[in-house]
Amino acid sequence: MSCHAVKAKAFLKNEERALWHDKALYAVREKRDRQAYSLPEWESLREQASQIKERVLGNLADYLEEFERNATRNGIKVHWAESGEEMNAIVAQIIKEKGAKHLVKSKSMLAEECHLAPYLEERGVEVVESDLGERIVQLMECAPSHIVLPAIHIKREEVGELFEEKLSTEKGNSDPTYLTHEARKHLRKKFLNADISMTGVNFAIASEGVFAVCTNEGNADMGTAFTDTHIAIMGLEKIVPDMESLAVFTRLLARSATGQPITTYTALYRQPEEGKEIHLIIVDNGRTKSLADAEHRTMLKCMRCGACMNTCPVYRRTGGYSYSYFIPGPLGINLGMLRSPEAYGGNVSGCSLCYSCSGVCPAKVDLAEQIYKWRQQMAPLGVADSKKKMIVKAMNLMMRNPRLMNAGVAVAPYIPRFVYNNGINPWCASGREMPHFAKKSFRVLWNEGKIKR
Amino acid sequence: MTAKENILKRLRAAQGASVEKPKPTFEPIRFEDRVAHFTEMVKAVGGDVVAMQGNLIDTLAAAGVDVTNLVSPLEELQDKALNPDAVADVGELGGLYTAVVSGRVGVAENGAVWVPVEGRRRAHIFACNHLVIVLDRGCVVDTMHDAMGRISLDGLAYGAFISGPSKTADIEQALVLGAHGAMKTTIILY
Ligand code: SF4
Numbered sequence: 093m094s095c096h097a098v099k100a101k102a103f104l105k106n107e108e109r110a111l112w113h114d115k116a117l118y119a120v121r122e123k124r125d126r127q128a129y130s131l132p133e134w135e136s137l138r139e140q141a142s143q144i145k146e147r148v149l150g151n152l153a154d155y156l157e158e159f160e161r162n163a164t165r166n167g168i169k170v171h172w173a174e175s176g177e178e179m180n181a182i183v184a185q186i187i188k189e190k191g192a193k194h195l196v197k198s199k200s201m202l203a204e205e206c207h208l209a210p211y212l213e214e215r216g217v218e219v220v221e222s223d224l225g226e227r228i229v230q231l232m233e234c235a236p237s238h239i240v241l242p243a244i245h246i247k248r249e250e251v252g253e254l255f256e257e258k259l260s261t262e263k264g265n266s267d268p269t270y271l272t273h274e275a276r277k278h279l280r281k282k283f284l285n286a287d288i289s290m291t292g293v294n295f296a297i298a299s300e301g302v303f304a305v306c307t308n309e310g311n312a313d314m315g316t317a318f319t320d321t322h323i324a325i326m327g328l329e330k331i332v333p334d335m336e337s338l339a340v341f342t343r344l345l346a347r348s349a350t351g352q353p354i355t356t357y358t359a360l361y362r363q364p365e366e367g368k369e370i371h372l373i374i375v376d377n378g379r380t381k382s383l384a385d386a387e388h389r390t391m392l393k394c395m396r397c398g399a400c401m402n403t404c405p406v407y408r409r410t411g412g413y414s415y416s417y418f419i420p421g422p423l424g425i426n427l428g429m430l431r432s433p434e435a436y437g438g439n440v441s442g443c444s445l446c447y448s449c450s451g452v453c454p455a456k457v458d459l460a461e462q463i464y465k466w467r468q469q470m471a472p473l474g475v476a477d478s479k480k481k482m483i484v485k486a487m488n489l490m491m492r493n494p495r496l497m498n499a500g501v502a503v504a505p506y507i508p509r510f511v512y513n514n515g516i517n518p519w520c521a522s523g524r525e526m527p528h529f530a531k532k533s534f535r536v537l538w539n540e541g542k543i544k545r
Numbered sequence: 546m547t548a549k550e551n552i553l554k555r556l557r558a559a560q561g562a563s564v565e566k567p568k569p570t571f572e573p574i575r576f577e578d579r580v581a582h583f584t585e586m587v588k589a590v591g592g593d594v595v596a597m598q599g600n601l602i603d604t605l606a607a608a609g610v611d612v613t614n615l616v617s618p619l620e621e622l623q624d625k626a627l628n629p630d631a632v633a634d635v636g637e638l639g640g641l642y643t644a645v646v647s648g649r650v651g652v653a654e655n656g657a658v659w660v661p662v663e664g665r666r667r668a669h670i671f672a673c674n675h676l677v678i679v680l681d682r683g684c685v686v687d688t689m690h691d692a693m694g695r696i697s698l699d700g701l702a703y704g705a706f707i708s709g710p711s712k713t714a715d716i717e718q719a720l721v722l723g724a725h726g727a728m729k730t731t732i733i734l735y
Contacts, residue, residue: 131574150560241714243715248716268716269721276724279725309711309713314672318672342706353589354656357706358657360704
């Protein structure tokens with residue numbers, strides 16, 4: 093069994109929760125559909141976004157230089173980091189220079205990718221996640237299970253208990269409105285107490301040297317407004333050429349992510365406020381390597397909306413923790429493979445090749461085609477499941493040899509079931525029965541004239 | 546070599562042939578009654594829209610705003626509101642006030658309003674309980690394409706498209722208004 097299947101088993105033990113997870117995410121997918129269908133130009137927009145990203149990837153070095161020039165002119169301090177470790181070190185250095193102790197941060201997948209929070213905590217910095225979902229998983233000491241909805245796997249009663257313990261909320265009160273407003277009070281204190289803030293970057297606009305941060309809660313803007321130093325971190329693929337392109341992406345992002353027409357706050361940061369500083373770190377951490385991979389560079393077009401997860405029948409039914417890479421779903425399967433096929437090859441089987449993800453992706457990333465390609469590349473990479481490989485080899489031999497095939501089909505119904513309907517057979521996961529072999533094969537029935545045209 | 550030089554070198558080797566910038570291939574949606582659609586969208590995202598009645602302060606009072614607790618950089622409210630740039634620490638105001646700011650462009654397709662911050666500080670826009678944005682109804686456009694064409698970033702430190710009040714659905718996908726920023730957002734159209 094692949095590592096994905098093993099972990100999925102654990103998730104599926106709680107049937108009620110698994111069902112809720114599936115439905116909740118499908119409801120988000122349906123909201124996305126309603127938004128998409130309300131715009132006659134939806135498909136053209138996706139195509140446009142995809143082509144803009146092609147343009148960006150083909151001219152990335154120039155765009156990054158243009159962006160840096162303009163941002164520097166605006167008064168933003170730009171840093172470059174080749175790896176996650178380098179990024180973390182730069183962040184720690186800035187914090188040290190400022191003598192800061194309390195960092196309030198908004199959601200950033202890049203920070204997760206580089207394990208930034210534990211790195212800073214080890215150095216005595218308090219790191220407070222300010223997005224409610226992120227704060228919940230942080231207080232629970234677990235990882236986000238979705239890139240846009242980090243706490244989608246957690247039930248309200250659990251949040252109630254958590255807050256009771258950590259924020260002293262009323263016993264037994266698990267009303268989402270009550271809990272959210274209690275978290276608001278708790279985090280407001282953290283915002284006012286923070287001495288440094290961090291955000292991710294949704295889009296970096298080359299022609300302006302400006303970057304956009306999109307949130308619904310306003311937590312990124314709250315954090316940056318109350319602190320004197322703002323550190324923004326971005327993967328180097330976050331570039332868009334100009335404001336015209338930004339229009340295209342802001343029309344697609346929230347509609348695809350949560351089925352909203354736009355995020356509540358689409359903030360454009362151009363210059364630090366008087367007496368303050370903005371530091372922006374441009375991070376590679378494997379992205380140039382992905383760009384060099386002609387087969388799979390298209391993954392760099394992703395704008396992290398999460399739509400491919402919400403629509404994925406495997407993700408919805410198995411949860412974010414079934415994947416071994418920190419990003420789950422079709423996106424995570426692919427990014428994990430780009431990171432390390434050896435480490436994350438087990439996720440590739442967590443896909444039924446239904447292609448639904450490719451159909452919803454606002455940047456037209458062909459996620460399913462990419463997973464299919466990886467499957468073809470697994471054997472040469474030496475990371476294919478050896479048991480499956482053996483079975484496929486045997487099937488290959490049989491199917492190429494009609495005599496062997498016919499003989500096999502003829503005796504199959506007489507083989508005792510336990511021989512193939514058991515735990516050794518990887519297709520025979522628990523809860524799934526191998527089908528019974530028919531007494532007479534189609535070929536035999538055909539030859540006996542029993543099949544009517 | 547510096548990190549920047551290494552990265553740019555790798556990028557130039559990896560990015561392949563230059564690709565042309567695509568031309569827009571579609572006509573964005575147009576609304577018959579832009580202001581009506583804008584109003585509908587603001588309400589759909591949890592905000593409210595009211596028309597200016599007489600002067601601003603009367604309109605605010607009519608909209609149920611406590612006009613004795615205002616923070617605003619607007620000229621018109623100079624003697625009625627605290628000027629955010631004159632407040633040393635907005636955080637100390639306690640967050641129960643109403644902030645009144647001016648919007649420059651309204652977007653019919655999503656109910657967002659472009660709010661550029663022209664003063665020195667912007668914390669009041671987020672730390673308030675109720676955000677009121679004053680907007681010229683003639684500045685409502687159809688889509689983000691039109692909006693981007695209308696806004697200018699020159700000289701600005703910061704600006705935001707704001708669509709309704711702060712919100713979250715992080716607990717079991719139940720929508721809750723007032724996650725961090727404004728609990729309520731009202732657009733006053735004049
Ligand atoms: S791959 Fe596409 S659908 Fe998936 S998160 Fe990225 S942009 Fe969204």
